[in-house]
Amino acid sequence: MIELESVSRKFGGTTALHETDLCFAAGRTTVLIGPSGCGKSTILRLIIGLLEPTTGMVKIEGQPVSASNVLSLRRRIGYVIQEGGLFAHLTAAQNVLLMAKHLNQPAGQMQTRLRELCELSHFPENALTRYPVELSGGQRQRVSLMRALMLQPSVLLLDEPLGALDPMVRARLQDELKEIFQRLQQTIVLVTHDMAEAAFFADLIVLLNEGRVVQSGTLDDLRVRPSSGFVRDFLHAQRGLAAI
Amino acid sequence: MKSAALLLTIFTFCSTAQSQQILIGSKKFTESYVLGEIAKTALQRAGFTVEHKPGMGGTIILWQALRGRGISLYPEYTGTIAEEILKTKQPLSTDGMRALLRQEGVGMTGELGFNNTYALVMRRNRAAELGIQKISDLRNHPELNIGVTHEFLDRQDGWAPLSARYGLQTRNVRGIDHALGYAALAAGSIDLKDAYSTDAKIAENDLIVLNDDLHFFPQYKAVFLYRLDLDQRAVATLEKLAGTLDETRMTRLNAEAERTKNYASAAALYFGEKPKGEAADLAGKIGRWTWRHLELVGTSLLLAIVIGIPLGIRAGRPGPVSDFILAATGVIQTIPSLALLALLVPLPFFGISPVTAIFALFLYSLLPIVRNTATGLQDIPTAVRESAAALGLEPQAQLWKVFLPLASRTILAGVKTSAIINVGTATLAALIGVGGLGEPIISGLNLNDYSTILQGAIPAAVLALLVQFVFDELDRLIIPRGLRLKL
Numbered sequence: 001m002i003e004l005e006s007v008s009r010k011f012g013g014t015t016a017l018h019e020t021d022l023c024f025a026a027g028r029t030t031v032l033i034g035p036s037g038c039g040k041s042t043i044l045r046l047i048i049g050l051l052e053p054t055t056g057m058v059k060i061e062g063q064p065v066s067a068s069n070v071l072s073l074r075r076r077i078g079y080v081i082q083e084g085g086l087f088a089h090l091t092a093a094q095n096v097l098l099m100a101k102h103l104n105q106p107a108g109q110m111q112t113r114l115r116e117l118c119e120l121s122h123f124p125e126n127a128l129t130r131y132p133v134e135l136s137g138g139q140r141q142r143v144s145l146m147r148a149l150m151l152q153p154s155v156l157l158l159d160e161p162l163g164a165l166d167p168m169v170r171a172r173l174q175d176e177l178k179e180i181f182q183r184l185q186q187t188i189v190l191v192t193h194d195m196a197e198a199a200f201f202a203d204l205i206v207l208l209n210e211g212r213v214v215q216s217g218t219l220d221d222l223r224v225r226p227s228s229g230f231v232r233d234f235l236h237a238q239r240g241l242a243a244i
Numbered sequence: 245m246k247s248a249a250l251l252l253t254i255f256t257f258c259s260t261a262q263s264q265q266i267l268i269g270s271k272k273f274t275e276s277y278v279l280g281e282i283a284k285t286a287l288q289r290a291g292f293t294v295e296h297k298p299g300m301g302g303t304i305i306l307w308q309a310l311r312g313r314g315i316s317l318y319p320e321y322t323g324t325i326a327e328e329i330l331k332t333k334q335p336l337s338t339d340g341m342r343a344l345l346r347q348e349g350v351g352m353t354g355e356l357g358f359n360n361t362y363a364l365v366m367r368r369n370r371a372a373e374l375g376i377q378k379i380s381d382l383r384n385h386p387e388l389n390i391g392v393t394h395e396f397l398d399r400q401d402g403w404a405p406l407s408a409r410y411g412l413q414t415r416n417v418r419g420i421d422h423a424l425g426y427a428a429l430a431a432g433s434i435d436l437k438d439a440y441s442t443d444a445k446i447a448e449n450d451l452i453v454l455n456d457d458l459h460f461f462p463q464y465k466a467v468f469l470y471r472l473d474l475d476q477r478a479v480a481t482l483e484k485l486a487g488t489l490d491e492t493r494m495t496r497l498n499a500e501a502e503r504t505k506n507y508a509s510a511a512a513l514y515f516g517e518k519p520k521g522e523a524a525d526l527a528g529k530i531g532r533w534t535w536r537h538l539e540l541v542g543t544s545l546l547l548a549i550v551i552g553i554p555l556g557i558r559a560g561r562p563g564p565v566s567d568f569i570l571a572a573t574g575v576i577q578t579i580p581s582l583a584l585l586a587l588l589v590p591l592p593f594f595g596i597s598p599v600t601a602i603f604a605l606f607l608y609s610l611l612p613i614v615r616n617t618a619t620g621l622q623d624i625p626t627a628v629r630e631s632a633a634a635l636g637l638e639p640q641a642q643l644w645k646v647f648l649p650l651a652s653r654t655i656l657a658g659v660k661t662s663a664i665i666n667v668g669t670a671t672l673a674a675l676i677g678v679g680g681l682g683e684p685i686i687s688g689l690n691l692n693d694y695s696t697i698l699q700g701a702i703p704a705a706v707l708a709l710l711v712q713f714v715f716d717e718l719d720r721l722i723i724p725r726g727l728r729l730k731l
């Protein structure tokens with residue numbers, strides 16, 4: 001469980017996130033959605049401690065995030081970003097194993113885990129020795145996911161993980177990702193700007209605009225009981241949703 | 245760091261060990277070389293161990309080296325002592341000069357005989373064509389192209405006061421290297437230059453000396469300046485040289501040195517011996533120069549890497565500290581090498597030693613390394629940075645396992661640039677008598693002798709290519725394969 005208590009974040013004079021209380025339930029998938037600059041990525045960065053809150057406090061499983069525990073907390077959180085954020089100088093396997101090696105995990109245990117992850121994320125084992133430039137966009141995202149899952153985190157944060165992929169690959173990865181989420185039963189926070197994707201994954205959708213939570217609920221809640229004109233407009237802009 | 249400190253200690257040790265013997269310095273022009281060789285031969289015959297460090301830059305460097313115990317003696321001219329060293333406004337008697345020098349711990353021998361004053365020279369036929377015989381005739385020719393040495397341009401007894409005294413309105417005056425000036429004069433790209441009255445090139449190039457009809461130029465009588473703690477017997481030996489060299493004899497010795505490209509043989513001529521050719525072991529000499537060059541380049545580059553990369557890492561984080569580091573390393577690069585040496589030589593730890601040359605080269609090598617390290621780190625995309633942090637790596641581990649390997653190509657390119665520039669810049673070491681491939685280049689420039697220049701320039705160029713090759717190989721070893729792939 002992740003809690004934000006009166007958390008806000010300012011960059012110089014501009015406020016990226018106004019004072020917000022949010023709770024991400026354990027074992028559930030929460031999707032943060034909203035237009036560009038609404039504060040959804042800021043929330044992910046606050047959770048993993050890449051940003052410090054200007055006011056308020058972030059708690060993970062009851063523990064407040066602070067400078068002294070941020071490293072150990074990060075090792076219990078997986079983080080996947082849009083372009084993968086892979087390290088170009090390391091092979092796929094080295095990217096996945098980097099942190100485990102740094103923590104001196106036994107080699108046998110690491111290899112077993114690596115094979116498990118390949119199977120879980122449908123990544124061909126013979127491609128493990130390739131460097132990021134030699135992989136396709138979809139493969140890079142799979143490696144990024146494997147890297148995030150390597151230390152068996154209890155929390156998985158994904159920032160537009162499928163944003164840079166073409167529609168066919170994207171649809172396939174959505175299916176696979178949902179299956180993985182269901183198998184792992186982790187606390188998952190996923191950021192997207194695509195309402196169809198949000199509806200596909202989410203137990204709970206949180207819609208943000210200009211640094212504030214506008215409404216949270218299921219897609220039906222948003223559609224049937226929009227809390228404001230903005231919610232209606234945002235849903236309307238996502239054409240083709242009627243089919244869902 | 246440890247190995248760098250060790251090297252410094254070794255060099256310091258070497259220079260103290262050498263101070264047991266008599267060290268002679270000389271300026272970088274033929275006559276000074278020859279006088280240095282004459283003193284060397286005279287002192288050797290008196291039973292001293294002597295070393296001559298020829299061609300050590302200009303007056304300031306030699307004077308500071310003498311005061312700082314870098315050398316024991318060097319040939320100087322009374323006019324220079326009055327104008328440049330003591331900077332007196334009133335004319336000085338010889339005794340007055342001695343008294344002032346004594347306060348600096350320096351003694352002066354009796355005058356050797358000849359007066360090597362400045363002179364203005366032109367090609368004989370060009371002067372005849374324009375009807376110029378004396379300096380005051382120049383008033384009627386403000387259109388002449390004048391190329392004088394940089395030192396003459398700035399001296400208190402140099403071009404500006406001379407123009408003022410004679411009321412010259414010349415428009416085209418520029419600074420040019422002494423030896424290159426003769427080539428320019430011969431080619432007609434300049435009409436007039438400064439020279440020394442005993443310069444062998446005057447007769448050789450069929451030049452005429454313009455008559456100093458207003459008696460502007462002061463007396464430049466040659467003497468030796470020595471440290472007062474020099475052995476009294478050695479001083480007596482030097483004093484015996486006084487009054488033995490008139491203008492004709494000096495000009496002949498200068499001509500001999502330039503003809504044979506051998507200063508020792510000119511000195512031998514002074515002692516009435518048939519000049520004997522020094523065993524021309526060219527390969528051995530080039531080998532020694534190159535080895536010394538490599539020592540200078542290697543040590544200074546190593547220091548620059550060890551200190552430059554951490555500085556670059558710090559400069560990779562934006563802020564006032566990083567602005568300061570980048571600005572400071574940039575400013576160092578703009579200091580001309582002779583000026584930097586002149587600044588370093590008087591400092592206690594430095595003086596005339598390889599340490600000074602290595603420190604100067606180290607300073608010149610910093611900029612490409614610091615800047616490339618900083619740029620390489622700054623160019624890492626935010627997404628990659630955040631990914632490294634989000635994994636839970638400590639900041640140190642982020643740097644070593646992710647950021648530095650990702651920036652390795654840029655950092656190595658900086659080191660490579662530094663190394664190649666360093667091979668070229670290391671020729672400056674010869675200006676303070678430390679040797680290296682600059683030695684033949686500078687003496688060749690002064691002798692206007694291209695084959696001597698090439699003895700230094702060709703190995704230096706080969707060395708630069710070699711460095712390039714070695715670093716291209718290193719690229720393959722150091723830069724991770726994932727960064728070298730191109731798809």
